[in-house]
Amino acid sequence: MSVETTPSSMPDPEWERLVGSFFSGPGAAPEAAPVVKQTAGADPMGDTPLTPAWTKTRAGWKARAHVGRVNSARGFRRWLRRQATEHGHAAQTWRGIARTALWVQGVEGVQVLASRHEVQQAQRDYKSAKWAHDKRLIPGTEKDKRRKDMEAAFAESSKALAGYKKARAEARTKRALRGAAALAPVAAVEGAGIHLLGAPGGLMATGATLAALALLGRRTTAGELYTDRDAKIGDGDRMTDDMVNRVYRSAKVIGTDDVVKLLSPCTLTADGAAWEVRLELPDGIPASKALGATPQLANGFGVSVQQVSQTKGEREDWLTLRVTLKVPFTGKPHKGPLLAAEKVNLWAPVPMAVSERGDVMAVDWFEKTALFGGEPGAGKSAAANNPLLAASLDVTADFYLADGKGGFDLTPFEPIAQMIDTDGDPKKLLAILTHVWEVVLPELKQTVKDHSVRKFSESLAAKDKRVRFTILYIDEWASYMAAASPEQQKELERLLRLITQQGRAYAVIVIAATQKPDSNAVPTGIRDILSTRWAGRCMTPEASDTILGKGRATAGYNAQRILKSQRGVGYLQTGETSEPVLTQSYFYTDDEVETILRRAYELRQRAGVLPAAAEPDILDHLLKAAASTGRGNVTRAEVFAHLATVDGEFVQGADESDVRYASRAGSALKDRLAVLGVDVPAVQFPLDGKRVWGWTVEALQRAR
Numbered sequence: 001m002s003v004e005t006t007p008s009s010m011p012d013p014e015w016e017r018l019v020g021s022f023f024s025g026p027g028a029a030p031e032a033a034p035v036v037k038q039t040a041g042a043d044p045m046g047d048t049p050l051t052p053a054w055t056k057t058r059a060g061w062k063a064r065a066h067v068g069r070v071n072s073a074r075g076f077r078r079w080l081r082r083q084a085t086e087h088g089h090a091a092q093t094w095r096g097i098a099r100t101a102l103w104v105q106g107v108e109g110v111q112v113l114a115s116r117h118e119v120q121q122a123q124r125d126y127k128s129a130k131w132a133h134d135k136r137l138i139p140g141t142e143k144d145k146r147r148k149d150m151e152a153a154f155a156e157s158s159k160a161l162a163g164y165k166k167a168r169a170e171a172r173t174k175r176a177l178r179g180a181a182a183l184a185p186v187a188a189v190e191g192a193g194i195h196l197l198g199a200p201g202g203l204m205a206t207g208a209t210l211a212a213l214a215l216l217g218r219r220t221t222a223g224e225l226y227t228d229r230d231a232k233i234g235d236g237d238r239m240t241d242d243m244v245n246r247v248y249r250s251a252k253v254i255g256t257d258d259v260v261k262l263l264s265p266c267t268l269t270a271d272g273a274a275w276e277v278r279l280e281l282p283d284g285i286p287a288s289k290a291l292g293a294t295p296q297l298a299n300g301f302g303v304s305v306q307q308v309s310q311t312k313g314e315r316e317d318w319l320t321l322r323v324t325l326k327v328p329f330t331g332k333p334h335k336g337p338l339l340a341a342e343k344v345n346l347w348a349p350v351p352m353a354v355s356e357r358g359d360v361m362a363v364d365w366f367e368k369t370a371l372f373g374g375e376p377g378a379g380k381s382a383a384a385n386n387p388l389l390a391a392s393l394d395v396t397a398d399f400y401l402a403d404g405k406g407g408f409d410l411t412p413f414e415p416i417a418q419m420i421d422t423d424g425d426p427k428k429l430l431a432i433l434t435h436v437w438e439v440v441l442p443e444l445k446q447t448v449k450d451h452s453v454r455k456f457s458e459s460l461a462a463k464d465k466r467v468r469f470t471i472l473y474i475d476e477w478a479s480y481m482a483a484a485s486p487e488q489q490k491e492l493e494r495l496l497r498l499i500t501q502q503g504r505a506y507a508v509i510v511i512a513a514t515q516k517p518d519s520n521a522v523p524t525g526i527r528d529i530l531s532t533r534w535a536g537r538c539m540t541p542e543a544s545d546t547i548l549g550k551g552r553a554t555a556g557y558n559a560q561r562i563l564k565s566q567r568g569v570g571y572l573q574t575g576e577t578s579e580p581v582l583t584q585s586y587f588y589t590d591d592e593v594e595t596i597l598r599r600a601y602e603l604r605q606r607a608g609v610l611p612a613a614a615e616p617d618i619l620d621h622l623l624k625a626a627a628s629t630g631r632g633n634v635t636r637a638e639v640f641a642h643l644a645t646v647d648g649e650f651v652q653g654a655d656e657s658d659v660r661y662a663s664r665a666g667s668a669l670k671d672r673l674a675v676l677g678v679d680v681p682a683v684q685f686p687l688d689g690k691r692v693w694g695w696t697v698e699a700l701q702r703a704r
């Protein structure tokens with residue numbers, strides 16, 4: 001049995017080990033983890049896992065104190081609420097006083113009353129016997145009889161009076177004894193308190209007396225005891241064994257007679273952010289049933305569905321239940337660790353996100369491919385930035401990037417990318433995929449062959465500089481498909497499938513991001529082989545399942561439940577078989593992205609691995625010539641004059657007439673533009689009072 005209560009801020013040797021090999025550079029190395037001294041023999045039976053060693057460190061004590069404060073505040077709020085009910089402590093004390101007084105008074109009063117009644121009756125009988133006897137003119141025999149009756153009535157009355165007196169005396173004695181019995185302990189405690197501690201002792205003794213009275217009055221007149229039957233975490237109540245069972249029963253996860261066994265006590269986590277408990281489900285109830293009932297459980301605990309998380313344990317009947325006190329991930333974004341890293345080793349796992357428990361989620365990217373999905377604004381680009389920026393700081397990674405949306409997300413990567421398309425142009429994507437398939441992959445395969453190994457590895461990378469990572473990132477594949485012709489679509493799909501299937505062993509990391517993760521967005525065949533999945537907020541459970549796999553939503557991993565306010569939150573599934581974990585990705589602002597990429601550029605410049613600047617094409621020259629006029633247009637003569645300075649073909653021959661030169665240069669220009677697939681016919685416009693042929697900057701830019 002163990003309770004993991006290590007908060008994110010706590011030293012975590014596992015994390016230190018993980019990042020130890022990941023970062024390098026001054027200031028990048030994480031501080032050495034505080035040494036936690038093991039006290040030998042403190043736990044010979046090994047049965048005290050509830051007190052992890054870190055709790056004895058300074059930070060551990062601090063965390064405990066925080067938990068103590070949270071618990072006290074919550075306890076006080078609960079106590080205040082209780083005071084307004086008949087279970088309030090004042091009400092209990094009054095009931096205790098009344099009950100003690102009743103006990104002291106006892107039941108003898110009834111006997112006293114009865115004997116008094118008897119006395120009254122006997123006296124009435126005596127009076128009437130005497131009245132009958134005192135009458136005159138009564139014959140002697142009758143007189144004697146009446147006298148006897150009167151004397152008997154008198155004797156009865158005297159006896160009744162004596163009985164009454166005795167009953168009253170007895171009642172008094174018993175009351176006095178009970179009164180003494182009730183007051184003696186109070187007096188003794190008070191006396192001892194005052195004698196030993198003075199006034200504070202007296203106060204403490206009074207408190208003890210009141211507590212004893214409250215204890216006597218804890219049952220209401222109807223006989224009810226205070227219970228947490230309706231207690232809910234959302235109302236500030238603490239999680240209890242009873243509460244967990246009640247909630248699982250009302251959520252119909254277990255039957256009314258079933259009981260969930262708690263494998264650990266219900267504990268408030270060390271950071272005071274959540275209640276946590278490990279539990280065992282009764283026989284015949286699979287964990288998936290509990291995972292699918294999260295909304296009902298949330299209802300029972302009085303919290304929102306985002307606050308309840310259940311994680312399957314090592315066994316089918318084990319679960320870890322966590323109920324957070326606030327909706328998680330609505331605070332400040334998590335600062336990414338790359339800001340402090342001078343360079344990165346992509347062979348080590350890349351920290352991507354932080355889980356609800358504050359654990360760092362890192363992904364080992366070798367032999368991995370990934371799909372990032374979620375509605376617009378879910379945080380896909382921000383999440384995908386984590387592997388991209390990490391790769392940028394590893395000079396052995398080459399970038400092939402394509403953005404089908406034609407946005408600006410990838411523009412900062414342009415200076416370090418081997419090939420990039422930020423226009424959503426299927427022709428350019430085709431060129432990228434063709435290059436990766438026909439040039440990059442054969443070279444990588446050759447490298448593996450040369451070393452007679454099966455695949456790339458870190459040790460091979462140390463021996464041969466040709467062992468490099470290839471990052472192929474495609475944002476919004478669906479937009480490319482929508483713009484491509486049917487032949488292009490087929491070719492694009494074929495190439496992407498081949499690269500994804502064959503590239504894994506050669507460190508080709510294919511990452512796709514999509515707003516609408518259906519088969520149009522990423523072809524099913526390709527989607528199925530993308531091993532790492534990140535599902536941000538989705539419109540429907542079906543969309544969530546498209547990213548994470550069929551049946552995940554009903555099993556509790558439903559990205560539709562992610563709130564809009566939970567920025568950058570998504571289920572991260574790091575392998576085909578692993579369980580998705582709700583995480584919030586590290587977030588890098590635009591400025592931070594720029595800072596990291598500037599560092600990446602310098603790193604690559606020093607290592608001599610910057611991509612060769614692409615040769616300007618004929619359209620670039622036309623645009624340059626047009627820009628240099630400052631008029632927004634450029635004449636044919638000006639274009640030819642500029643081209644003559646950069647390209648020999650446009651130099652006028654010594655014996656070439658102006659007309660012949662214009663015709664030859666004109667057709668050369670037309671041919672060159674046709675090779676680029678660009679068609680920008682010359683137009684006429686007025687210049688210095690004449691009409692001349694040329695191009696406007698606007699038309700040239702449109703063609704680009």
Ligand SMILES: Nc1ncnc2c1ncn2[C@@H]1O[C@H](COP(=O)(O)OP(=O)(O)OP(=O)(O)O)[C@@H](O)[C@H]1O
Pocket residue numbers: 332333334374375376377378379380381382383515536567568569584585586587
């Ligand atoms: N991890 C995060 N932490 C905090 N805020 C985030 C996080 N991720 C994203 N955001 C916020 O959400 C906004 C949208 O993120 P992002 O551009 O990554 O979404 P997207 O899913 O890629 O959107 P689109 O599909 O339109 O490109 C960001 O500008 C940022 O403000």
